[in-house]
Amino acid sequence: MSTTSPEEVVKRVRTAGLVLPRASYPGQRWAPRTEAEGHLLREALRLDQIRRLLLDEIGRLRQDHPTRPRAQVLADMAREAERLKECPLSPTLLNIVTAAAADESARATARRLHLSYETVKSHRHRAMSRLGVHSMEDAVALCTAAGWVTPREITGGGAS
Incomplete structure (x- = not known):
């Protein structure tokens, strides 16, 4: 394929x-x-x-x-993969932490991701547990300091 x-x-x-059909007689418009x-x-x-x-x-x-040239796009993707390789969070959990970093409430995150409020709360607790922190603020601070969540992602600019 x-x-x-x-x-x-x-x-x-x-x-x-747009291509109009031919008219019945030559020289006429359809x-x-x-x-x-x-x-x-x-x-x-x-x-x-x-x-x-x-x-x-x-x-x-x-x-x-x-x-951007394809080589530059691939290099940026490789850098991004390397940055996230050490992160103990799954992409979903990292997305939940990024939402919290953007000061999005758990209810707003649930609506945006089409998840239940309880699922988002559970994901938040799982992220904090995997990071070994006791609050979402600490999880955000740790992920930001480690570079797993960038300021551009927080403000909605996408992956850096």
Whole structure:
């Protein structure tokens, strides 16, 4: 199974567009004959406009955030894996500690992660136990000091 690169997808979307059916007679423009054809034409024009807006947005995002070379992305991923290798917490528990670091309540974390409130409380206690601390504040401080939770993750900037 072959994978398609994002550049190939964008190229296809850029060259795609609305193509109207051929008219009955050469030299005539196609026009809808029924209300259903008129509705389909309006929807097609609306979707083509959305396609153009998406392409404009892709162009804007590429200017704001140039693509990093694949080697740099892989190196960053390797650094991130190395940073998390020593962490005694699972990704879920680390996510719970990160939420606490962002001053998110256990109830808000439960809603965001689609978990029960009791499950989040249990995860918090398990994280504190694995880290050998007695409070969530200490767990946050330890994870931040060790680099397992970064300020960028706390503020919502994603993984560093």
